[in-house]
Amino acid sequence: MSQLTAAYRGLRIGDRWDAAPKPVRWFGLLLVVAFAYYLPYLNILPFAYIRTDLTPSGSDWASVLFLVVVYMIVAVGLNVVIGLAGLLDLGYVGFYALGAYSIALFGSKSSPVVEALQVKFGLSEEWAVPFAACIPIAIVMSLVAGVILGAPTLRLRGDYLAIVTLGFGEIIRITARNLDGVTNGAAGITQVPTPPGPEIDGRQFFNTIDAERWYWLALTILILIIWLARRLEHSRVGRAWLAIREDEDAAAVMGVAGFKFKLWAFAIGATLGGFAGLLFGSKQQYVEPNAFMVQLSFLFVAMVVIGGSGNIAGVLLGAFLLTYLPERFREFVEWRPFAFGVALVAVMILRPQGLVPSRRRAREFEDRRHEAEEAAADV
Amino acid sequence: MSEPTHGSTVEQEEVVLKDTSDHDEIAIETTGPDGSVLLEVDHVTLRFGGVVALNDVNFQIRRGEILGLIGPNGAGKTTCFNAMTGVYTPTEGKIRFKGTEIAGTKPHKINQLGIARTFQNIRLFPEMSAMENVMVGCDARHKTSVPGALFRIYRQRPKEEELPDNGIRRAFAKVFGISRHTLEERAGRRRSMELLRFVGIADRAHELARNLPYGYQRRLEIARALATEPELICLDEPAAGFNPAEKEDLMGLIRRIRDLGHTVLVIEHDMKLVLGVTDRIVVLEFGQKIAEGTPDEVARNPKVIAAYLGEPDDAA
Numbered sequence: 001m002s003q004l005t006a007a008y009r010g011l012r013i014g015d016r017w018d019a020a021p022k023p024v025r026w027f028g029l030l031l032v033v034a035f036a037y038y039l040p041y042l043n044i045l046p047f048a049y050i051r052t053d054l055t056p057s058g059s060d061w062a063s064v065l066f067l068v069v070v071y072m073i074v075a076v077g078l079n080v081v082i083g084l085a086g087l088l089d090l091g092y093v094g095f096y097a098l099g100a101y102s103i104a105l106f107g108s109k110s111s112p113v114v115e116a117l118q119v120k121f122g123l124s125e126e127w128a129v130p131f132a133a134c135i136p137i138a139i140v141m142s143l144v145a146g147v148i149l150g151a152p153t154l155r156l157r158g159d160y161l162a163i164v165t166l167g168f169g170e171i172i173r174i175t176a177r178n179l180d181g182v183t184n185g186a187a188g189i190t191q192v193p194t195p196p197g198p199e200i201d202g203r204q205f206f207n208t209i210d211a212e213r214w215y216w217l218a219l220t221i222l223i224l225i226i227w228l229a230r231r232l233e234h235s236r237v238g239r240a241w242l243a244i245r246e247d248e249d250a251a252a253v254m255g256v257a258g259f260k261f262k263l264w265a266f267a268i269g270a271t272l273g274g275f276a277g278l279l280f281g282s283k284q285q286y287v288e289p290n291a292f293m294v295q296l297s298f299l300f301v302a303m304v305v306i307g308g309s310g311n312i313a314g315v316l317l318g319a320f321l322l323t324y325l326p327e328r329f330r331e332f333v334e335w336r337p338f339a340f341g342v343a344l345v346a347v348m349i350l351r352p353q354g355l356v357p358s359r360r361r362a363r364e365f366e367d368r369r370h371e372a373e374e375a376a377a378d379v
Numbered sequence: 380m381s382e383p384t385h386g387s388t389v390e391q392e393e394v395v396l397k398d399t400s401d402h403d404e405i406a407i408e409t410t411g412p413d414g415s416v417l418l419e420v421d422h423v424t425l426r427f428g429g430v431v432a433l434n435d436v437n438f439q440i441r442r443g444e445i446l447g448l449i450g451p452n453g454a455g456k457t458t459c460f461n462a463m464t465g466v467y468t469p470t471e472g473k474i475r476f477k478g479t480e481i482a483g484t485k486p487h488k489i490n491q492l493g494i495a496r497t498f499q500n501i502r503l504f505p506e507m508s509a510m511e512n513v514m515v516g517c518d519a520r521h522k523t524s525v526p527g528a529l530f531r532i533y534r535q536r537p538k539e540e541e542l543p544d545n546g547i548r549r550a551f552a553k554v555f556g557i558s559r560h561t562l563e564e565r566a567g568r569r570r571s572m573e574l575l576r577f578v579g580i581a582d583r584a585h586e587l588a589r590n591l592p593y594g595y596q597r598r599l600e601i602a603r604a605l606a607t608e609p610e611l612i613c614l615d616e617p618a619a620g621f622n623p624a625e626k627e628d629l630m631g632l633i634r635r636i637r638d639l640g641h642t643v644l645v646i647e648h649d650m651k652l653v654l655g656v657t658d659r660i661v662v663l664e665f666g667q668k669i670a671e672g673t674p675d676e677v678a679r680n681p682k683v684i685a686a687y688l689g690e691p692d693d694a695a
Contacts, residue, residue: 228529235528235560236518236567239507243515246504253464255490255519255607264525 036219039065040212052327059327062211066283068323069218070276075303075319076222076229076312077272082301083310083358084238085265086245087154088162091169092300094149095142095270097292099277101176101183102138104287107131107193112182131193135278142274143267145172150266154259157248169297177289188288192281206282214283221279225272226312232268233312241265302340306347308354317356417442417611417642418463418494423472425455425462425666432458433469434666440611445633445643447657447674449650451686454663456646457499460615464496465489476611490519495609497600499616499646505589509580509599512588513571516606521563531558541565574602578632594625598632605636612636613644618652630656654678662686 017025040062042048053061074096081089105113106129114128129137153164176183183189195217197205206213232238240261243251252258281287299322307318326336347355418440425433433455440446448456461467463474465486474482481489495516504512527533534556541557542549575581578598583591588599597617604612614633618626626649633656637643647653653660654674662670662677664686670677677683 232525232528236521236523236563237525237528239511239515239518242507242511243504246506247502249466249486250498250502250504251515252486253466253490253496254516254603255487256515257487268525 033223037216040215050328052324052330055331058330060211062215064324064327066211066215066218067280067327068320069215069222070280070283071300071303071323072316072319073218073222073225073276073279074273074300075307075315076225077269077276078300078304079309079312079315080229080232080241080265080272081269082304083315084233084241084245085262086241087262087265088158088301089165089266089269090162090297090301091149091165091167091172092269092273093292093294093297094165094169094172095145095273096277096280096296096300097169097172097176097289098142098145099138099274100281100287100291101189101277102141102274103131103134103278103281104189104192105183106137107134107282108189108191110191111189112184128193131195131282134193138274138278139271142270142277145274146267146270147263149270150263154262154266166294166297169292169294173289173292173294176292183289186289188286190286192285192287194282194285208285211283214279218279221275225275226316229312237261237264302344306344306354308356308358311354311356311358314354314356314358318354321355415442416440417477418644419473419475420459420463421473421475423459423462423469423474425458425467426470432666433462435472436663436666436668437472438661438668438671440642440644441659442610442642443637443640444658445637445645445656447653447660448644448646448663449648449653449660450663453665455666456663457615458666459663460496460613460644460646463489463613464494487519490607490609493608493610494613495604495607495611496613497597497604497615497617499619501593501596501600503588503596503599503603506587508585508587509575509591509595510568510571510584512599513574513602513606514567516603517567517570519607521567523560523563527558527560531560533559535559535562537562571602571606574605575599577605577635578602579628593620597621601632601636605639605641609641611642611644613646615646616648617645618647618649626652 017028020028042051042061048054051061052058052064074092078089078092081087081092105111108114109126109128111128117123118125118127149165149168153161156164177186179185194204194206197213199205203209206217240251240256243254243256244258244261248258284291303318303322304315305318306322307316308314322340326333326340332339351357416439420436420438423433423436424431436455436459448459450456458467462469462482465481465484465488468483472482473480476489476492476494479492481492481494484492504515507515523533535558537552537557541562542552572581572584575584578601580591580595580598580602583595588596591599597620601612601614601617604614617633618629621629630652633643633645645653645657654677657674659672660670660674660677661668662680662683669686670680670683672680
């Protein structure tokens, strides 16, 4: 293992990447993105072994890819909270559930909320809130939940915050299960709407069979989110988060409004979690409380920690591994918890900073190093 | 380094105006930019349970001076610092900065008012580069928040020298302006570099703070505090662990900080340094002020000699 990591380090992929000229980097990035879009059709032999549907009992390849990308969105969101601002959020599944439930409650023709609206305003039984309107509803609901949870609890530190957020995740799930009149309780909500699109072969554009379309949609959203997240990370806001993570008191004395930026981190994380939940619920077309167990929160945290908290590439890898590997090796399903535990312990011992740790931007300033040397020489 | 000097003179003018209107007692003492009262510790008492950390401490810091705060270990120097920077709230008494009561104000608000500090036990952001550490300080005067960073909405009309060289980008910047985020980042980087050069550690600007040598870390703390453009900078034992040559450098640095237009409060054990660099000295012992005056007066004060200077080798 240590030899492997040494060999990996010997390649110095990150350094070479940064040293490469800009057109090369753009071309490389373009290749990676193109390959990602091509993945559902991957059928060239040795590579095709990564597909999950090689055996009859395997899961649908495109659906697995979709789930991977949804969890990647979750991981990027949780990375803002845990990796950058250093707030341990163990109830992230709560926001994920809120996103899924907001599209189900307002978009489904059979949800109690929509039925009540139909009766109240005398609308037809076919009426529901249009999909496009459900997106802002989901975003606002998770954002508001993030702020409501964050405003009182972000004054807590470390372990206390973890316990409160853990409780929050469970509260959302249990509320969804017990609030029969609103959420249909444990039975869940069916007929969750899908994004509108042209009909092809007599089927809706986004349907349960052509999962690769879902994958492409989610992938496009993920790329957009990564772009925005990087903008935040490399700004005054990102620096403030890092400063809070490193030493909150010193940051406050240096003029960083700690509470404000922590609340922003929480709200942004909540929004991304909610958005991922919305995609998930819409693809499933069915939302039920048992899909949002507390274990999922731990899985999300594990993605961030194993991948390399604070580094977007790292958390993407973490999300990929923890979603893909269990699907690829379904035949060893009873070994799954064991393998998961061993992997976690192994990472904690061999590579506590995560598989692809953040190189802490020291390298990014490489271009400016010349600038610095000139400046130092001026004196 | 013309920029900070310029900035602080502008603020000083505003402040003098405010002082005369709001606080008559201070207005009487305001004789000009030098010599007016910048910070006033007004009969402050601070108790932790039964322990009296500060007992009726009373002194003033005048604009443009270097004030030394000395005393034996446990005299309450750092506690006094913490009360001034918002970490503790005094049990009794008031602390006024530019005539405004600041006791109980949140630390980051106090920083915005114009007080910055360094820490006795170095508290940098270890996983950030030296330059990023200073940029966090610069950010205290910047305004970009989440919407500005995400969508680059607040655009500003750039000055001629700020326009990019590339033709298309230049035309774009002329029509749509440059976002406040970009301008602030550039200004922050430039100023951070200036400050790192000012304290003499620009050669290792891009190394992580925790990998810097001890002396560099101490200087980096000073650069970070200066980046917040404070009127009053408080240095908590800046020479701790320094050898005589480094101490000599530090004395020069403290004088240059004052020459930039900052007022300096320095806590220090090293008597040679304190006597050499300060304009006035306040001496604390067991939480009480026992002497105040010029270095000569303090050095001759029998109480001080008994409490502090009399101890052999303590000053070494």
